[in-house]
Each structure stands twice: as structure tokens, then as C-alpha cells.
Amino acid sequence: xxxxxxxxxxxxxxxxxxxxxxxxxxxxxxxxxxxxxxxxxxxxxxxxxxxxxxxxxxxxxxxxxxxxxxxxxxxxxxxxxxxxxx
Amino acid sequence: xxxxxxxxxxxxxxxxxxxxxxxxxxxxxxxxxxxxxxxxxxxxxxxxxxxxxxxxxxxxxxxxxxxxxxxxxxxxxxxxxxxxxxxxxxxxxxxxxxxxxxxxxxxxxxxxxxxxxxxxxxxxxxxxxxxxxxxxxxxxxxx
Numbered sequence: 001x002x003x004x005x006x007x008x009x010x011x012x013x014x015x016x017x018x019x020x021x022x023x024x025x026x027x028x029x030x031x032x033x034x035x036x037x038x039x040x041x042x043x044x045x046x047x048x049x050x051x052x053x054x055x056x057x058x059x060x061x062x063x064x065x066x067x068x069x070x071x072x073x074x075x076x077x078x079x080x081x082x083x084x085x086x
Numbered sequence: 087x088x089x090x091x092x093x094x095x096x097x098x099x100x101x102x103x104x105x106x107x108x109x110x111x112x113x114x115x116x117x118x119x120x121x122x123x124x125x126x127x128x129x130x131x132x133x134x135x136x137x138x139x140x141x142x143x144x145x146x147x148x149x150x151x152x153x154x155x156x157x158x159x160x161x162x163x164x165x166x167x168x169x170x171x172x173x174x175x176x177x178x179x180x181x182x183x184x185x186x187x188x189x190x191x192x193x194x195x196x197x198x199x200x201x202x203x204x205x206x207x208x209x210x211x212x213x214x215x216x217x218x219x220x221x222x223x224x225x226x227x228x229x
Contacts, residue, residue: 049175056173062166069136071158077151 003067003085011080090115134211134228136160143222161207161228168203 006022028035039057046053070085091112098108141155179195186193215226 049178051173051175056170059166059170059173062169063163066160066162066166069158069160070163071156073154073156075152075154077153 001068002065005086007082007084007086009080009082011075011078013078015078134161136229137164137210138225138227138229140225141222161210164207164210165204168207171203 003024006024008020008022010018010020012018042056043053045051046056067085070083072081072083074081094103094108094111094115097103098105103111137159139155139157139159141153143153176196183193183195186195211228213226213228215224217224
């Protein structure tokens with residue numbers, strides 16, 4: 001399943017949490033012109049390094065599709081960062 | 087024979103219920119408590135979906151307080167990452183091999199096929215690593 005929401009939480013030194021919710025699909029739609037450009041650059045890079053562009057696209061897609069469920073928590077003293085992909 | 091089934095049969099013998107009623111009651115009982123036949127193979131263990139890495143250090147590094155890292159990565163993500171490694175161009179692999187040999191690690195990465203790495207990820211299910219140190223604790227396991 002494609003990732004739908006990325007949550008980034010950060011606890012500052014003063015103990016207050018900063019929460020950032022990133023809805024993946026709307027952000028991708030907004031950034032789609034840049035995304036098309038990035039895909040084109042990637043294709044050129046694939047051709048230059050003799051890597052199969054189809055394989056690279058498929059691999060990247062599989063990587064993105066496998067992201068939901070990822071959770072990273074890092075705490076150090078009073079500061080903390082939490083990233084969740086749903 | 088369990089107690090409830092015995093009670094139903096007792097009521098049947100005493101004539102309190104008919105054969106049909108007894109049958110229905112026993113059916114209901116079986117539906118409520120499905121019994122596994124004796125000698126049946128045990129249910130297969132559910133396959134783990136995530137790789138967890140937990141690091142906790144009670145020590146006060148840098149005067150900031152104790153540290154803790156908790157990472158949960160889907161095993162599917164590892165598999166997808168491993169498949170991507172098959173896209174590394176051969177000339178890059180040759181360069182990596184040369185550098186590894188120079189550093190005293192004579193591993194030939196060109197011999198490492200995606201199937202081998204996939205097998206490795208498959209077997210990660212049973213991996214549990216526990217490192218206990220006075221100043222830190224590391225756990226790697228699948229769940």
C-alpha cells in the first residue's frame with residue numbers, strides 16, 4: 001500500500017512537541033512537476049550507467065510501497081524525534 | 087468428554103430433552119469450543135512483519151540525559167531495498183570490490199546474487215540479537 005501520511009514529531013528542549021503531518025498524495029500532486037523532472041533525470045542517469053530504467057522504477061516503487069509501518073524514534077534527554085509512516 | 091456434554095447426555099437419559107434437542111445442544115457446544123483433533127499439527131507461527139532495533143543507554147552522554155533509539159522497519163522494505171541492490175552497475179561493483187580488498191575485506195560482491203540476499207532476509211525472522219553492556223543495551227529482533 002502506498003504511504004498516505006507521514007508524521008514527524010519533535011520534542012524541543014523546553015519539552016514542547018512540534019508535530020508535522022504530511023499527507024503524501026496531496027504533497028506528491030503539488031510537487032508533480034518536480035517529480036516528473038526528477039524521473040527524467042533518473043532515466044538519463046540510468047541510461048548513462050547502463051542500469052535498466054524499468055527495473056529502477058519498479059525497485060523505487062516497491063521501496064515506496066513497503067514504507068507504511070515504518071517507525072523511527074530517537075530520544076536523547078529531553079529532545080526527541082519521532083517519524084512514523086502510515 | 088467435557089462436563090457440558092456429559093450434562094446434555096444426562097438430561098437426554100433422564101428424558102428431560104429429546105434426541106433432537108440434545109443434538110442441537112451438542113452442535114452449539116462444538117461451535118462454541120472448536121476442538122482441534124488429537125495429533126493435529128500445531129498452528130504455524132505467524133510470520134513476523136517488522137524488524138525492530140532498540141538501543142537504550144541510561145548514560146548521560148553530552149549531559150543531555152539518557153538516550154533511546156527505537157526503529158521499526160517492515161521486512162518488506164528490506165526485501166525491496168535488497169532488490170534495488172541488483173541494479174548496481176557492474177563497474178561500480180568492481181570498484182567497490184577493489185576498495186574492499188584494499189581495506190582487507192576480500193568480499194566479491196559480484197558473486198552475491200539477489201536470490202542469496204532474499205534468502206538471508208527470509209531467515210531474519212528467527213534472528214534475535216541482545217547486547218547488554220553496563221552503559222547501553224541493544225536489541226535486534228523481528229516481530
